[in-house]
Amino acid sequence: MHKGNPMATLIAVLCVIIIAFCVPLVFLKPKWVFYIFLIAATFNSIFAGYINQAGNLGLPLTWAPADFLAWLTLFAALFIHREKQFQSGVIKKCIVILVLLSAVSLAQGMLLFPRDALTHSRVVHFAAAGIFALKYFTDYSRVKGFLKFCVVMLLVMFVFHIFIRFGIYSAPVAETDRIVEIGGLVGERGTRALIPLLYLVLISVAIGRLVGRVGYFLVSVLLLMIGLGGVILSETRSTYGALAILFLASLIFMRGRIKNSILYFFVGIFSMYAASLVGFDFLARFRADDGHGDYSVPTYYQWRRGWRGIEYETIGSSFKKEPYFLLTGRGVGAMHPAPKGVTPLVAFYHSEYLGWLDRCGVIGLITVMILFFACLWRSFRLARSNIPYLEYFGITSFLLLIALAADGFFHPILSHYRAASLLICFFAITANWQDIYLSLSEEPVFMPEEEEMEPELAWGYY
Numbered sequence: 001m002h003k004g005n006p007m008a009t010l011i012a013v014l015c016v017i018i019i020a021f022c023v024p025l026v027f028l029k030p031k032w033v034f035y036i037f038l039i040a041a042t043f044n045s046i047f048a049g050y051i052n053q054a055g056n057l058g059l060p061l062t063w064a065p066a067d068f069l070a071w072l073t074l075f076a077a078l079f080i081h082r083e084k085q086f087q088s089g090v091i092k093k094c095i096v097i098l099v100l101l102s103a104v105s106l107a108q109g110m111l112l113f114p115r116d117a118l119t120h121s122r123v124v125h126f127a128a129a130g131i132f133a134l135k136y137f138t139d140y141s142r143v144k145g146f147l148k149f150c151v152v153m154l155l156v157m158f159v160f161h162i163f164i165r166f167g168i169y170s171a172p173v174a175e176t177d178r179i180v181e182i183g184g185l186v187g188e189r190g191t192r193a194l195i196p197l198l199y200l201v202l203i204s205v206a207i208g209r210l211v212g213r214v215g216y217f218l219v220s221v222l223l224l225m226i227g228l229g230g231v232i233l234s235e236t237r238s239t240y241g242a243l244a245i246l247f248l249a250s251l252i253f254m255r256g257r258i259k260n261s262i263l264y265f266f267v268g269i270f271s272m273y274a275a276s277l278v279g280f281d282f283l284a285r286f287r288a289d290d291g292h293g294d295y296s297v298p299t300y301y302q303w304r305r306g307w308r309g310i311e312y313e314t315i316g317s318s319f320k321k322e323p324y325f326l327l328t329g330r331g332v333g334a335m336h337p338a339p340k341g342v343t344p345l346v347a348f349y350h351s352e353y354l355g356w357l358d359r360c361g362v363i364g365l366i367t368v369m370i371l372f373f374a375c376l377w378r379s380f381r382l383a384r385s386n387i388p389y390l391e392y393f394g395i396t397s398f399l400l401l402i403a404l405a406a407d408g409f410f411h412p413i414l415s416h417y418r419a420a421s422l423l424i425c426f427f428a429i430t431a432n433w434q435d436i437y438l439s440l441s442e443e444p445v446f447m448p449e450e451e452e453m454e455p456e457l458a459w460g461y462y
Helices: 006-028 030-042 044-053 065-079 090-112 114-119 121-136 140-165 175-182 196-212 217-234 237-253 257-277 300-304 307-321 352-383 388-407 420-431 433-441
Strands: none
Touching: 006 030, 006 044, 006 065, 030 044, 030 065, 030 121, 030 140, 030 420, 044 065, 065 121, 090 114, 090 121, 090 352, 090 420, 114 121, 121 420, 140 196, 140 217, 140 388, 140 420, 140 433, 196 217, 196 237, 196 388, 196 420, 217 237, 237 388, 307 352, 352 388, 352 420, 388 420, 388 433, 420 433
16 A cells, blocks of 8 residues: 555545544534444445555554544433433343443453454444434434435445446555454455445335335335345355345235245346346355365365354364353453464454354353344334334334344354444334334324324234
């Protein structure tokens, strides 16, 4: 990379100005700080890449706006006023526990592995977004605004995705990010500066709008097609699998399941054909190179010798040698003996669950599993509501969370340092369902007269 690039310097200086601008907004417009942070986290690698090209503006390590905005967002949460307050449910408690465990994990990592913990401290950015979201998403208008924000931001991301994949724009990637991404904290192929995992949000929103009969039909279909196109262009096997689970789960909420299954099949065939026309082999990621130019389905042995197999083997051997870390974990930036060679490996996790186990121990792993289960159960009940907007919110959250729960076996989710700050918001929305219901009940246009009753009596099953 060439240091002192004028364009990179300009963008780096603008990042500094934005951070400075957000300081008074913490007190005046805290929600602006929150949304700016979500943008900065989503496009973190692009910003960090330009800052790296600008010589980090004199700092020894590459930084990104999200590194500072995460703290400002956490501070801004203190100035969010909640008019209604319900007893904390299991979802809220799990989010708070994960935030506290992450803070302890970071402190432990800074003590044991200071340099690596500092480099990988971005995995706890979700904590700031989670605390803010729990206090902020307490009425339906805020949730609607957030979902619209997600749609617009992901459409912009898709435009960048197209430009990058077809060579129109070359996104810079900071050296520190490049090292992390080689280790698998990305979940994408060929476009390391973007996060195709987030296209699952766009697809979930589109299906939620269609089934809940919210918004314009053609807009929902367009969002669905763009989200599907983004996933296909990502050429990522686990995201393909998560997408398949999302579509299968959506049939639960649809009438005419056989008809929609056939429709899904033909849409999938058409999408693969369209991708092949522009040079993308949809099935290429399901084949392995044997070293002689021949490709085949990967064997179990090839999987074991890949990054995921090495991670499980390495972390498993570390726990055997140091079983006392099994309960509490090793903290952020944990080091492990390399399977080959003498240089220890920093733990890069291709699995959400493995990451929590290694950083925060069994306590963290159990907590994140309870969080997923509780959110799926609650969002499923919301999806059965006869109230259109509750049904829309419920379906969107359920489809997204069940896809993330499956993809979490192969990619980081809440510990993905760029995607987690956005994804944790859907857990917080589900946690605040009572506040959202009561705020919705104050809008008669959205509430059928026969359903103006207590929340637990307002569900319309089947």
